[in-house]
Amino acid sequence: MTQPLLKIDNLHVTFSTRRGLVEAVRGVTLAVEPGEMLGLVGESGSGKSVTGFATTRLLDAAGRVTAGEILFRGQDVTKLSGDDLRHLHGAAMSMIFQNPRSALNPIRAVGQQIADAILTHKRISKQAAHAEALELLRAVQIRDPERRMAAYPHELSGGMCQRVMIAIAISCNPALLIADEPTTGLDVTTQKVVMDLLATIAAARGMATILITHDLGLAARYCRRIVVMERGRLVEEAAPTTLFNHPRHPYTKRLVAASPTAHSRIEDLVTEEERGPYVEIVRKPKPPQAPGTPPLLVVQKLAKRFDQGAAAVADFSMTMAAGESVGLVGESGSGKSTTSRMICRLIDPSEGDIVFDGQSIGHVPSRDFHRSPFRKDIQMVFQDPNESLNPRFTAHDCIAHPLKRLVGLREGDALRQRVEECAQRVGLPLDLLPRFPHQLSGGQKARVGIARAIAARPRLLVLDEPTAALDVSVQAVVLQLLDRLRREDNLALLFVSHDLNVVRMLCERTIVLRNGIIVEEGNSRALFDDPKTDYTRELVEAIPHIEIETRLAAAAL
């Protein structure tokens, strides 16, 4: 076996914070062969990004490599300085960042930025660099590259920006690419295109790649070897098939269980030991609807136009029965958030009507809806748990707020009991109630958000990507919680998401939205197994599954 391209040996990275030193990486040892794509998988705080940053020497000032070495072609990266370091950045290894739009300079044309990267490392004329930049844009398959050369980052979509980032990263033919969550925040279809492109380019140019991601499915699709990290340690290293079929470490077992596959059910998302009483709740048959019961929610020909622009939503109709769960999926800009906010009566529809429990509520201005008796029946769980809690409210205040406003409870024992009951139902430890949001973890904040939404005992819960910002293991718990609430309280769930795996598990019916128009709807299982329209098929196929048939995209080329 030849010498590996990159060899990290017993790496320790320490950050100095006010609470003293924090070890972010504690003893990571791994090797990357030339031309290989290695998946570095872990949840937030696992130290995967820090490992990547340490390798490229881009750690911020508070972080320091305290022990171990990083050998790149036999040379210790941690000891480089001056010209050697400059050569290392870009020419020998380069990095692709999570948010492409903020990684690009907003006031410089993208062609210029690529040319700048080339000129830093090569002594060629500006014209030559420009020509090379054009060539690179072509290589990353940007349509009409001549025109795009002069475009600014804000004129390009997220996926396009990430292609430009890839072009910059490969501009000097580095031997190693480090991609840190390169597709997080992109739509599934865009994610697939960008990752396919990255894999193709890396394979064609013989570049080794470290793919840092929280998404096991994504790593499985593109990497032949996956390294799993937990709290700064490397817990398991294996080929995807071995990892999924026979995970050895308990953490890997949990992670594999929590990652949804094309066939998993909600109860599968935790390991058997943790499953407990949940199974019985799921097995209980649904109470039959009395015949002739009117549907809980009827939406008729809903439309929304902002200012004088094109319609964000056009002609949206649906019905929901009590206790039913419906998924609303689509890519960003498909109008799913607008629709959910109209149904939640936070914004006014331009046309159409919303009938809740037999009464029209679509014509009550959203400005006055807080006085409507139905306000407490329709509640919402918001997207990013980090932004959905008032920073000046404790967890208790957050949950108590709707109880005070909508149920009319006053400060006192009755209120405290209701809040504690809600906290218990969502599995929030009671001793966390006096804490402020910044003292809670992401999963705990998500639970507070759900507790607040169910506090007033609503009949319809609208969920706007409630798990998008959460780690998979936390997502698994939150999904089970939602499903249990639906079954126990006969709560109707309208689940807005771009994560099709999650929708398929949680929702009985699914509506696919594109450009504000419904393209397909029906039973979730049927819709995903046998999509009728091309668009839905594209969406379904783009989901990276941790399927056991390892279809390595790079290998197939």
Next chain:
Amino acid sequence: MTTTALRHSIWILRGNPLTGVAAAGVLSLIFTAIFGPWIVPYDPIASNVSQALLPPSAEHLAGTDQLGRDVFSRLIVAARLDLAIAVSAVSLSFVLGAVVGSFCGYAGGRLDRTVGRFVDVMMAFPLFVLAMAMVAALGNRVENIIIATAVINLPFYIRFARAEVNVRRNLGWVEAARSSGESHISVVLRFLLPNILPAMAVQMSLNLGWAILNAAGLSFIGLGVKPPTPEWGIMVAEGARFISTGRWWLVAFPGLALMLAVLCFNLLGDGMRDILDPRMRT
């Protein structure tokens, strides 16, 4: 919460000890403003021509002026008036600016555009000239100095509150407040305003120094407090006549007092920004 906030403040102060010095300076300024008349060695208004224009000495720490009044005593007593003008002017513009700005930032649309253009017009004026004109038109009284100072500060508060609310209005917790049954008005007043208060407090501290300068400036040009009331601006104005004859202490000490007051408020504002910046928290 209070203990963590305290620990956080101490951590910041250790990295930026100047903030502590500035806080001490502001506290002693407030102390002199409250207790000044009781701690001064001489009557600040009583003239004594036999003692006129004495240079600084152990007896008269900052010398005496042309009427034989002790400059040091006048400096101490003036703190109350200068601080009172600055604090009331800044509070006035803060309350008005925060409310108007918050509603503009939350509502957007036509209200926001109208108020925004109005603010732009105001800022296009030389603000000190505007204050001069207002005091001249309304009359040479302390209330009018306060009103004029408040008005010329107003645009900054409106803009600041507008920007701070604008970035928060689409956050989940704002929408959550509405789905919990709050009206638009109570969302602004009871949810958004308290959240922008820390940032506004920083702005206020930075602004206080400026307001003191402004009040002193108005007095300096004769539009403001009238002699013989001790006030830093008037003291500088009156002392300016004696610079050419080498009586520097008449101007230097009130000038120094002004400078220190402004500096302390500015440094405190900077330090508060560090303490209150959520990104500095763990």
